[in-house]
Amino acid sequence: MQVYVFRTADVAGVALELTGRGFTLVPEQHGAGPAHFSTQIGKALVEIYPATGDRPCDRCAGNVSEDRPATVCRKCLEDLLRLPKEPDMARVLACAREIIARVDRHGVSSDAIAEKIDEVLFSRRDVWAAAHMGLITEEEAATVLLAHLATLLQNACGTTFHSEATESADVLAMRHALFGD
């Protein structure tokens, strides 16, 4: 899980502000470390820590890695707070299964499809966050997800659902499933 750290001289003030905006903040203190707050946004954890002065922003610098917490500036904190919590996963899975069902006896379980969707959207590729930060378009997000599902099928049964005739309708359907109509 990606951890983002926002440091501020006014932890209590920021915590109050976020609570007022509907976020659930959990007070935390690890050992003798400073008291701080954390909140879960989608699959990321955002922590509000006390500090004075400005720190360089890892996210602005493109320095974000799941292996370590990333410092964020105020603007990046706002971006994160705007992330929708999650797409309607049941709808995304149903859409994927409908497209995949075009291939007879593909032998790929619903669980395997769901796992691949989760991986592409939230883990390895983080397509969900990229789309909501405007790094890729909604159409590109849907296209990337479908490409990974096509590869999953290709590897499982040697054939896939992809064809030029259905591609644009598939991308549109997946885009709606991911981002709503």
Ligand SMILES: [Zn+2]
């Ligand atoms: Zn930043």
